[in-house]
Amino acid sequence: MFEARLTNGSILKKLLEALKDLVTDANIDCSEEGLSIQAMDSSHVSLCAVALRSDGFDHFRCDRNISLGFNSQNLGKILKCADNTDMITLKAEDSADNLTLMFESKNQDRISDFELKLMDIDADHLGIPDTEYKTTIRMPSNEFKRIITDLQVLGDTCTIAVTKEGVRFSVTGDLGTGNVLVRSTNGVDKEEEEAVVIDMEEPVELTFALRYLNFFTKATNLGPSVVISMSPDVPVVVEYPIEQIGHIKYYLAPKIDDAEE
Amino acid sequence: MFEARLTNGSILKKLLEALKDLVTDANIDCSEEGLSIQAMDSSHVSLCAVALRSDGFDHFRCDRNISLGFNSQNLGKILKCADNTDMITLKAEDSADNLTLMFESKNQDRISDFELKLMDIDADHLGIPDTEYKTTIRMPSNEFKRIITDLQVLGDTCTIAVTKEGVRFSVTGDLGTGNVLVRSTNGVDKEEEEAVVIDMEEPVELTFALRYLNFFTKATNLGPSVVISMSPDVPVVVEYPIEQIGHIKYYLAPKIDDAEE
Amino acid sequence: MFEARLTNGSILKKLLEALKDLVTDANIDCSEEGLSIQAMDSSHVSLCAVALRSDGFDHFRCDRNISLGFNSQNLGKILKCADNTDMITLKAEDSADNLTLMFESKNQDRISDFELKLMDIDADHLGIPDTEYKTTIRMPSNEFKRIITDLQVLGDTCTIAVTKEGVRFSVTGDLGTGNVLVRSTNGVDKEEEEAVVIDMEEPVELTFALRYLNFFTKATNLGPSVVISMSPDVPVVVEYPIEQIGHIKYYLAPKIDDAEE
Helix, strand or coil: CEEEEECCCHHHHHHHHHHCCCCCEEEEEEECCEEEEEEECCCCCEEEEEEEEHHHCCEEEECCCEEEEEEHHHHHHHHHCCCCCCEEEEEECCCCCEEEEEEECCCCCEEEEEEEECECCCCCCCCCCCCCCCEEEEEEHHHHHHHHHHHCCCCCEEEEEECCCEEEEEEEECCEEEEEEEECCCCCCCCHHHCCEEEECCCEEEEEEHHHHHHHHHHHHHCCEEEEEECCCCCEEEEEEECCCEEEEEEECCCCCCCCC | CEEEEECCCHHHHHHHHHHCCCCCEEEEEEECCEEEEEEECCCCCEEEEEEEEHHHCCEEEECCCEEEEEEHHHHHHHHHCCCCCCEEEEEECCCCCEEEEEEECCCCCEEEEEEEECECCCCCCCCCCCCCCCEEEEEEHHHHHHHHHHHCCCCCEEEEEECCCEEEEEEEECCEEEEEEEECCCCCCCCHHHCCEEEECCCEEEEEEHHHHHHHHHHHHHCCEEEEEECCCCCEEEEEEECCCEEEEEEECCCCCCCCC | CEEEEECCCHHHHHHHHHHCCCCCEEEEEEECCEEEEEEECCCCCEEEEEEEEHHHCCEEEECCCEEEEEEHHHHHHHHHCCCCCCEEEEEECCCCCEEEEEEECCCCCEEEEEEEECECCCCCCCCCCCCCCCEEEEEEHHHHHHHHHHHCCCCCEEEEEECCCEEEEEEEECCEEEEEEEECCCCCCCCHHHCCEEEECCCEEEEEEHHHHHHHHHHHHHCCEEEEEECCCCCEEEEEEECCCEEEEEEECCCCCCCCC
16 A cells, blocks of 8 residues: 655646656655656666655555556656646555545635556666766756746757866857856855856866757656756766655756867 | 626626537527527537526517627627626627627726627527436536546547436547446535436436537536536436526437447 | 847847748848838739838948848747847858848847848849828827738728728628728827828829738838828838838839720
């Protein structure tokens, strides 16, 4: 028996929005510790990992570990039927073919329940090594989204270069070149969540496919900040913390330049 | 000579929005009592009936009964040119080939007139029997629209079951099942137009094509409430009252289950 | 060396919106007096002329006259990356292959620079004769846009007739006819920019292709008013003044009726 309730059900709605264009099928792995999802995108280029801690739920019970295989478009369609202010409860029997979703409006005058057919998905939970990154940037998530959206008009490859002064996003394409420099916020003249904070051991410069960075920004609504961690030659981590319950992290390997420039 | 003026012209705009996707051509039947429109949808599955009483108009004159045959897409296009705050006047000669529409802005600084070519439409005015229904639900029109929109993601057939506790809308489809229960509002803790009121002689459960229910919800802007009347084995009536002037009613026959479940 | 800075960078964004669907390629002609653009639309039916005076910029330097040939879709894409509140600086070397655009956010925490590849465009600057018009209408730009948009549902040719009482826009098409009369504002009971002011030496009636008038209304965001100048048998001028810096003017020849009606 698995049962989990979130008063702020919109977190689950936003989470599926953040997953469904990138990931086709995935497992929700349920255990005493909470829920986790780990999935490659359909082209097997990027990896997406979600963790929601059990103590972040208003009610959480998981008698034994189970994996609930879902199609993310279908789960997304059902979650769209929940209002942003609805309380959402997830339920499944131990050997379940269905996931039950219950949506309750604030004043209990509308109660919906949906049964989603589950699927058997063969997926190994990859062990992601706990890397120390050379540089970490925290910046407003909507600012990051905006830059990625803007730069896509110019080309499909983006270089992210971090120095103490700031982060530079650069694109070169047929119609010209573009650079956006986001400066590190000095002092405390800004709300914490609007700040750009750079924690840097050494400067790093990596190049990525904009198409995937753009998929990652679908998670923007999950929180005010995004944390980007980079080291030379290893995948970037783009993390969206989800307040008091967990996070969604995206991993993307940098492009390797054949030619020295 | 026919002439009718509505200070609140937006009613006519909304009415055409409620008709134009369902009905291709129809007659406006004008008499001393007012205007009425009755038309089947293009697949002859559902029936739509509009009544606007002459006393609801700011000015109304109809010397002799006439039928004005219109194409609803074309009339809709012309009414889109009226501002929501415009006063609208309809005019036609006794043997008219054209319907004249005049739109006057509040301060009279813009006056538009349009001539719509009329058509000869062969249509018998059906006598709709004045049925006593076993159950009648009044609920907020936007809540009804929302449920119909939501459930369409799951399937194309919806069962509406009414009991004293509330109304249950249910759909079963490839990806799973969904139920939305709307509870009857108890007491007077709600604005009248936000209330869900169930007037029930006996429980009724009928099944309908969601596609048509969805067409009906195009009338949502006409008023805050929708009234759904059902009896076993007869068409449901989905009525949107239009304040102080009339209503639009949609009739849809229930689906008949071949197999007993 | 050319350099020009506008604190209100949104003017340039709106200007490209007003150009890019009508004009494919054009030159920005830079001189001490300011910037000007003159271009035919791609079907060579209408002419568009932009003038921005140097004294309207916050900083302006142009050492010698140069022409910067641009593709308007591409320049539009880059300007979309500027925020509405950004300060925009344009820069080019004397024999430039690139136009540099710099966008600075209000608090300097985001600085973007883009290089747009320039093109060689063969274009003679046409001398537009300084005509005296028989009639000039000033009216709210959004009102003009609305009328043009509305009338397009009825047909593709619009007659504009000016008398002392007002301006009448008329269209005839398959589904019927439409007339919109905008009355001249009497007295001072209206904000200046909401007024309709007709300056008329003699009544004028001309007929135009709605398709082009519709293109012109893309400039609506540039200011609250539009000024329409007409004389018999010469092109209409549709001018959108741009506050304290210049204007965009569109020229369109009237249609000639073969048949007398």
